[in-house]
Amino acid sequence: MSIIDKKLYQLADKYWKHLAIIVLLLFSFLIRRSMFKVQGAALDWGVYLAPWIQEYRTLGFKGLGQIIGDYYIPYNVILAIIAHLPLPDYYSVALVSYLFELGMSFELYLLAKKYFHYSSFSAALIAVLVLFLPVTFLGSSYWKQCDSIYTFFALAGLRSLLSDKPHKGMIMIGLALSFKLQAIFILPFCCYLYFKKRNIPVLSFLWIPGVFLLSGLPAILFGRSVTSTYGAYLTQVHSSRFMSINSANFWSFVPQGLDLYPAAIILCFSLLFAGYIFLYQHRQDEKDLLTLASWTVITCFMFLPAMHERYDYVGLILLYLCAFGGHHLWVSALLLHLISMLTYLQYLLELTYPIPVMACFYFLGYILLTRKMLSPVISDLRHPDEAS
Amino acid sequence: MKKIDRLLTTLVEQHLSSIAFLFLTLLSIVIRLKFIHFVDFNDGITDYNTALIPWINIYKEFGFVNGLAQEIGDYYIPYNVFLAAIAQLNIEPCYPIVILSSIFDYLIVFAVYKLSGLLLNSDSVHSPLFSVVKNSDIKCFAVVFSLLPMVIVNSSVFKQCDSIYTAFLLWSLYFFLCKRYSVSFIFIGLAFSFKLQALFLLPFFIIAYFRTKEFSITHFFWIPIIFVLAGLPAILCGRPILETYTVYLRQTSAYHSMFMNFPSIYAIGMTEQKVFFPLAFILLMTLFVLAFIYIIRSKKEISAFTWLYLAAWCFHTCVEFLPNMHERYDYFPIILLTFIMLIWRKQIIIPVCILHLISACTYGKCLNEFQLNYPLLSGFYFAAYLWLSLDLFGLFKSETPSVSP
Numbered sequence: 150m151s152i153i154d155k156k157l158y159q160l161a162d163k164y165w166k167h168l169a170i171i172v173l174l175l176f177s178f179l180i181r182r183s184m185f186k187v188q189g190a191a192l193d194w195g196v197y198l199a200p201w202i203q204e205y206r207t208l209g210f211k212g213l214g215q216i217i218g219d220y221y222i223p224y225n226v227i228l229a230i231i232a233h234l235p236l237p238d239y240y241s242v243a244l245v246s247y248l249f250e251l252g253m254s255f256e257l258y259l260l261a262k263k264y265f266h267y268s269s270f271s272a273a274l275i276a277v278l279v280l281f282l283p284v285t286f287l288g289s290s291y292w293k294q295c296d297s298i299y300t301f302f303a304l305a306g307l308r309s310l311l312s313d314k315p316h317k318g319m320i321m322i323g324l325a326l327s328f329k330l331q332a333i334f335i336l337p338f339c340c341y342l343y344f345k346k347r348n349i350p351v352l353s354f355l356w357i358p359g360v361f362l363l364s365g366l367p368a369i370l371f372g373r374s375v376t377s378t379y380g381a382y383l384t385q386v387h388s389s390r391f392m393s394i395n396s397a398n399f400w401s402f403v404p405q406g407l408d409l410y411p412a413a414i415i416l417c418f419s420l421l422f423a424g425y426i427f428l429y430q431h432r433q434d435e436k437d438l439l440t441l442a443s444w445t446v447i448t449c450f451m452f453l454p455a456m457h458e459r460y461d462y463v464g465l466i467l468l469y470l471c472a473f474g475g476h477h478l479w480v481s482a483l484l485l486h487l488i489s490m491l492t493y494l495q496y497l498l499e500l501t502y503p504i505p506v507m508a509c510f511y512f513l514g515y516i517l518l519t520r521k522m523l524s525p526v527i528s529d530l531r532h533p534d535e536a537s
Numbered sequence: 538m539k540k541i542d543r544l545l546t547t548l549v550e551q552h553l554s555s556i557a558f559l560f561l562t563l564l565s566i567v568i569r570l571k572f573i574h575f576v577d578f579n580d581g582i583t584d585y586n587t588a589l590i591p592w593i594n595i596y597k598e599f600g601f602v603n604g605l606a607q608e609i610g611d612y613y614i615p616y617n618v619f620l621a622a623i624a625q626l627n628i629e630p631c632y633p634i635v636i637l638s639s640i641f642d643y644l645i646v647f648a649v650y651k652l653s654g655l656l657l658n659s660d661s662v663h664s665p666l667f668s669v670v671k672n673s674d675i676k677c678f679a680v681v682f683s684l685l686p687m688v689i690v691n692s693s694v695f696k697q698c699d700s701i702y703t704a705f706l707l708w709s710l711y712f713f714l715c716k717r718y719s720v721s722f723i724f725i726g727l728a729f730s731f732k733l734q735a736l737f738l739l740p741f742f743i744i745a746y747f748r749t750k751e752f753s754i755t756h757f758f759w760i761p762i763i764f765v766l767a768g769l770p771a772i773l774c775g776r777p778i779l780e781t782y783t784v785y786l787r788q789t790s791a792y793h794s795m796f797m798n799f800p801s802i803y804a805i806g807m808t809e810q811k812v813f814f815p816l817a818f819i820l821l822m823t824l825f826v827l828a829f830i831y832i833i834r835s836k837k838e839i840s841a842f843t844w845l846y847l848a849a850w851c852f853h854t855c856v857e858f859l860p861n862m863h864e865r866y867d868y869f870p871i872i873l874l875t876f877i878m879l880i881w882r883k884q885i886i887i888p889v890c891i892l893h894l895i896s897a898c899t900y901g902k903c904l905n906e907f908q909l910n911y912p913l914l915s916g917f918y919f920a921a922y923l924w925l926s927l928d929l930f931g932l933f934k935s936e937t938p939s940v941s942p
Contacts, residue, residue, distance in 0.1 A: 150750070150753065151753050151754075151755060153753075153754055153755070154750075154753050154754055157754060158747070158750060161747055165830075165833065169826060169829075169830050172826055173823065173826060176819045176822060176823050176826075179815065179819050180815070180816055180820070182815075183811075183812060183813075183814075183815035183816055183819075184812055184816070186811075187812055274830065278827075281820075281823055291812070483923075491805070494805065494807065498806050498807065498808075498809070500805075500806040500912075502912070
């Protein structure tokens with residue numbers, strides 16, 4: 150063996166782990182960088198974000214006192230800041246989402262290390278690999294969405310709740326909700342945790358509306374009316390009456406003209422309630438609870454009306470993590486991620502895929518997730534003697 | 538039973554394998570001869586009419602030396618030497634083209650024969666196909682590869698030369714398993730001198746370098762050395778040095794598409810080059826980094842079969858995730874995966890069959906101009922790739938005892 154080979158082997162043996170993580174992080178940035186420049190005129194960037202940032206550029210921070218766009222106040226503050234940065238707007242928007250993706254990745258690292266008992270390197274690898282999921286880089290860099298922001302806070306909240314830090318957890322959930330209304334899908338799980346863990350003070354839930362109210366203050370200070378500030382999400386909810394909007398969920402099987410809103414909401418909550426009741430008596434560790442959190446979000450996405458693609462984002466990220474827990478969730482995770490990716494591509498690239506076919510595969514993935522989540526119940530039903 | 542009947546049945550019983558081998562070989566030769574004159578069935582767009590014949594006509598016009606002094610076509614020098622030579626003969630070009638490709642088809646068969654003998658006689662892994670390893674049985678098994686539809690159509694109908702670099706790569710892997718690393722890399726150099734795709738096997742050798750620690754990084758230099766030597770005929774005929782050795786650079790810059798009649802992952806609709814071109818390369822490198830991490834961390838000894846499986850996967854990953862991939866670019870991994878499936882791993886029969894079928898569809902488009910549903914094929918192709926990937930990397934967790942090559 151030559152000296153060169155010996156040296157190379159020594160370097161590889163000593164530094165390969167660090168190098169691998171650094172290289173993967175670099176690759177994750179390079180993937181996104183290639184998409185930063187996409188400024189689809191027909192996409193959310195061209196239709197919404199770019200004009201909003203332009204308005205903030207014209208009005209300055211005083212723009213916060215007006216109704217610009219339909220996001221709640223914290224993201225509008227970010228847009229107002231971006232309007233004054235010396236970088237191209239599209240670059241800044243995507244970069245902000247990427248920074249929160251890194252934060253989201255870090256939360257996954259902490260969760261993987263603490264609750265899945267992975268080594269530091271393995272946990273870091275799991276965390277970094279989340280940045281290569283198509284729903285992440287397509288969502289943040291191509292689409293310039295901010296799902297990573299609320300997901301970061303949602304994951305931080307869940308981690309705090311599981312670590313017996315209820316106040317911090319609820320503050321984080323409140324922050325998640327202040328960025329995107331979809332964070333509300335986590336709330337049923339938080340209610341379940343309240344009854345399950347029995348160490349979450351009920352008053353800690355008040356942090357959620359409290360943080361929400363505090364987040365609205367910048368706009369009120371700049372002169373926006375209280376009702377229009379705090380009613381931002383009501384406008385969002387009333388803006389469409391379709392059962393399903395480019396999402397491969399349960400309602401993509403029904404004709405879109407039908408208005409089954411009340412039935413859909415009741416169905417969703419019934420399923421959530423049934424799932425929680427079945428599992429309540431069974432022992433659940435943190436991995437099981439995270440799987441349940443993922444199932445909660447995906448159930449909401451599956452059965453609530455007016456769901457867009459991307460609304461299952463935090464559920465998909467949690468499912469990705471849980472798939473590493475030895476829970477045989479890989480098939481489910483793969484199906485849900487692949488179908489979600491196709492719905493993203495359908496919108497971003499103006500393609501036409503058969504949504505009902507995709508919905509079948511998505512539903513299959515959801516059934517597998519549900520089955521895995523209910524496995525303690527199924528096991529007890531099969532072996533009642535052991536259960537008793 | 539009459540004496541003649543006893544004679545016939547005894548003859549067949551004692552020499553069944555040899556008879557089968559001769560019959561199958563004869564059959565494979567007859568099929569090739571039958572197809573020599575077929576080119577496009579119905580307004581197809583094969584390279585024979587659109588590329589090879591025009592190039593041969595230019596070599597006819599300029600002669601051997603003057604022809605090689607110019608840049609004709611986009612192959613590297615060795616295949617151009619062959620084209621220049623046959624241009625000087627007074628025969629229809631399809632004959633020597635098919636004969637050369639067919640010779641390498643049989644070199645593939647010979648490589649399969651040698652690999653089978655090496656792997657089966659090492660007692661390292663039990664093959665479900667051969668309960669008792671006999672030389673004559675291995676010969677029959679090997680010659681079946683000359684009858685694979687993809688192999689016949691590629692060399693005889695399509696008149697392509699994918700069998701040339703594939704044969705060299707298989708021999709390279711054979712010598713790798715024999716631990717004759719210099720010879721192994723010389724064969725890679727030869728493969729690279731015929732087709733750029735040979736480089737798709739490099740990631741495998743990089744992983745093997747760090748995992749086995751049994752050969753030097755200097756062995757990699759055989760590749761550029763052979764490449765430089767292979768270019769000498771053109772330089773001796775007067776072609777400029779830079780122009781000679783940059784043929785592949787011009788080849789890669791000539792095509793700008795996320796996919797070209799090959800249902801890679803991008804065929805589901807990711808056709809915007811400016812966005813997805815960089816993504817393709819980064820995604821590919823990411824997959825190799827992950828494979829590297831996984832294999833280096835695994836403490837399991839890697840069997841010879843697993844090494845071959847890994848080689849096929851590395852090549853296949855390049856074809857699946859790189860842009861500008863044509864039909865036929867998965868020729869080598871399909872051959873190797875078919876070998877692995879038949880001789881060792883029947884669990885992958887479905888994905889390997891899917892690869893063969895999809896390959897047939899893409900060949901059919903060129904030969905017969907029928908329309909393909911690329912997104913659908915891409916979905917199936919990716920599913921097959923995923924199946925194979927999960928199967929391969931699951932082996933690194935396997936408890937089955939295995940030995941290194």
